[in-house]
Amino acid sequence: MIPFLTYPLALMALASLPALAAIYILRNRFRRRQVSSLVLWSFHVQSKPGGAKIHRLQLPLLFFLELLGLLLLVVAAAGPHWQLPQSTRPLIVVLDDSFSMRAVCDNLSAQARAAEFLEKLFRRQPPPSTRFILAGTQPRLLGASVQSWPEAAQLLPQWKCWSPGAAIDSAITLAAELGKQQANILVLTNHKPADEKISNPRLEWHAFGSPLDNLAIVNASRTAFGDQDRCLLEIANYSGEARTTKLLVQAGSNDVQRSIISIGAHGQQRLIFNIPAAAPVLRASLDPDALAEDNEVQLLQPVRKRVRVQVALTNAALNSLVNRTLEATGLRAALSDNPELVIRESDTIISSNSWSLRWLSSTGAIAYVGPFILDRSHPLAEGITLEGVVWAAAALTNAPGEVPILLAGNTPLLSAREDALGRRHLTLNFNPGLSTLQNTPDWPILFWNLLQWRAAESPGLKESNARLGTEVNLKTTGEPVTVIMPDGTTTVFPKTGGDLALETPMPGLYSVVAGPSTNRFAVNPLAADESDLSRCATGLWGVWGEETERRLEETSAVWMFGLAALAILVAHLYLLAAGKGGR
Template identity: 30%
Template sequence: MSFGFPWGLLALGALAPLVAAYFLRRKQKPVVVSALFLWRTPRHRAEAGPRLERFTREASLLLEALAVVAAALFLADVRLGEEARTRHVVLVVDGGLSMSARGADGRPVLEKVRAEAARRVEEEKATSVTVLASGTVPRVLAGPEAEPSRALAALESFRALGADHDVAPTLLWAQELAGPGRRVHFLTDAPPTEGVAVPAAVRWTALGAPRDNVALVSAWRGDEGSTATVTLRVARFGTGPEETEVRAVARPGPGAKEGTERRERVRLPEEGAATLRFTFENAGDVEVSLPPDALPEDGEARLPPAPERRVRVALAEGLDAPARSALERFLAVSPGVEQGPGEGALVVGPRGSDARLTVGVGGAVRTFVGPFFAEKGHPLLDDVQLGGVRWAAGAEPPPGRPLMTAGTVVLLSEAEGQVHLNVDLSRSNVQRTPAWPVLLGNLLREVRRSQEGFPRRQLSLGEALAVVTRPGARYALEGPEGTRPLFGAGALSLPPPAVPGRYSLERDGEPVDAVEVLPLDARESDLRGRGEGDRPAQAQGDDEAGGAAPGRARWPLLVLLAALMADFHITRRTEVK
């Protein structure tokens, strides 16, 4: 015996009050009276139907208890014998972008997968189906253990637009959901390659076909002032056309009355990519497209404006003249920088102040020409070359974690968001070397990265989504698959988005920033290795032929009806007597 809906057994709880009422009434002592008619309230209507006496009769109690049990069994969808066997089928569908590729007949692989999934469900006579989509983050499309029709409907509305990924975690998860000894059906577009560990219970079915493809493998847009620069890389996979036409349409931006369309033919190397660059003035969104081919999705990209974030820098009082002069020289030529105090400004101050960047020395000053020891992996020191630098630093170390030292002297340190430069610029030449603008440029980049929103405006499939939030506000990420809340404050790294499209960051319901996830993934665009094949499960499953009959069993209803009628008959007969 098994139950399709075990919660229905809660109806058995009705037995407790029924039996309690029976015993409570039964406990009352019998008192013989001479004239019962003097106790009974006269009733002018004809008396019929159940009466209090019914509870004093065991037969009536048993029949009513039987009725309750029958109702509970019906609600719990009881199944006996052959009907008790439930058939749970777990389907895993490859969520990679290549599943959207068209075959030679123009039919997408995903459509073949849907047909195959329906066939499997019918073959297995499944009573419940779980559908998973593989991806960088596996997800459940239907179930666990959904009705077959619902599961297939969920698969019908599924679009495979994910990045290249390892399917092993999804298959292992599916195996756990299926249970020991049960098979998992994996539907993809390529046979397993050598070295891929396929769980023994997985039946791997490939429904793809090798195709040539031309794809965008990267797209980048940078805005500087009113000029937008779009850089594209176009790759050819296979023996496709050696030349293709790239079309870029710039929608009119602020101040522009009409958009701009550019077409450029590009020659594609056999194994490699061609790079193109377009420049637009006052452009809004730029839409890039390639001629339709086996996988049209990877030949289209929408690039929204991506202006560099502006940073405000304020020089505090107390800076000595050489430091102020060196800083002003850098800020004057640095793009996207505004000078002057204001909200969120990067404050540069003398040593000992609470500015974000302090410049100055303490103690006896010594001059170093090397060797300098720097923490290479720290973003502040990216590309900072100290060759030929003469660095005059004070003996007193600045507070915080040392990032760069010379001998026993700390030259650069970081503490709780503050950066301390232990340098006497009147006796150093660091401000006249390339290390100075690179170091300050890295600092400005970190400041930009710590601003609220998305540090990057375009992402490719499979890239983690970085976002910065402020404390004390409620954030949500709105994307093609809906809105989800974001928890935590500061720099967050979210899992790669499952599908391409525009993702918007909302603070307390108001949009703050947006990022475009482009459907670009070179490995998914390479369709040469796709093909057909069916690799049976290595382990013998417990799956058996035959399945459960759909719908609830009707016999509990018949028992319920019979019990109620018998009870009515008994109580009615008592009344007549």
């Protein structure tokens, strides 16, 4: 119930009303006064003759005006508030953007039900202003404030429900910051809140989902496996009973696999198979069910980057050792005229984009057995342990500008620097004659890291298959990049700085045109939490406007009562001045 009077103590002022009445009754008692004759008083209407009849209390108009004025002042002092449709709080709507909102029940998705509810809300009582927040993996504001349903309807097409998760709590936090604790927050989702007892009086949580059985592809990958590609498909059954579905895997127009899969209640099944590396897009699909979006995946050929390495070491044994090591990594490309990495004992630069590894293998080396100081955050140090390793190196000090990656005491064993063109120049202080490093697993790891690092810095996509909502990194050389989304929309990045993180707002095949080259990557909605529809629910949690904050929500009506009291007082003054206050 709306507290009409905010300050009930002010109601104590109502005691002034009987006080006024008492004053008037006492004041209006007829003063007895002898007069010489009633001749002069014969003009007025005489009161009824006395007797057993009860005399009606005769009070002047002024009394009623004063009574009304006092009553109005008392009510005004009590701080009356009432809720006016035009003066409700602003509204911030948090829209669950996860793709589980697309699950269909009775031919209607939770997203459609939520939109219907929103429209009814706007039709019934449009808030003064409304903002939308899309609760995807990260909360995101959707457009500017809107005041009416048509304006809101223009924004809602951006609510696509393709996110692999819904950070509703973060979205509510953002909404609270935007609303400065004054706005009402409306959450439209398909599941109940984590804490069903909502403590925020400004929050209403509406869920429009239904617990549904669903089979989904929750994991899919295609990785390079020698000359072939290894594929992984993981299918989950999110229902309370065993389910059977038909799996169809196609590579282009060829069926790779067509099978019936039976999965127990809440069980999962993995399928691993190899396909030729030359096979085009791999498509895997399941039978239709409540959520169609997680029944199909597309997997592109994995990115196979190779590094052109030129080994120009004068030491034949060392040269052979390095060549064998590079070949073992599987990341070395056939050498052409434009090497991307040059390994030599001098510091000369061969081409404009080549990295260099300067090998210092002086004879006056000292064998270090540790301890070694390793920059674990460096790409070259990944996986390197150096346990029991003897590392022979010249006792040098660090050259200016070079950042040590590996140290033995104050002797740099491996260091790197970056020149003005962004090229890396590494210095390896290593004498294999006195060392045991080349006989340990750290040796191929070191070179694999080196080639992997170099490959990662070469232009192109880092991966060709990504999960929905993740970023796909693109290395460019600064040329404009055009991204063609699965729905055909095109985004152009006219100036790129080298690294470009591409968003994946929807599943499907993306095309990236960077200069003369065109790359593609596939995005699949792989999110086990979203595919699990068993926890979806319908209901309402929390109600706006608890009693404790009612005052903030309602419109003050003090001014109305104050104005009315003022008018009464003016009328009172006029009647008093004109002498018309009597009956």
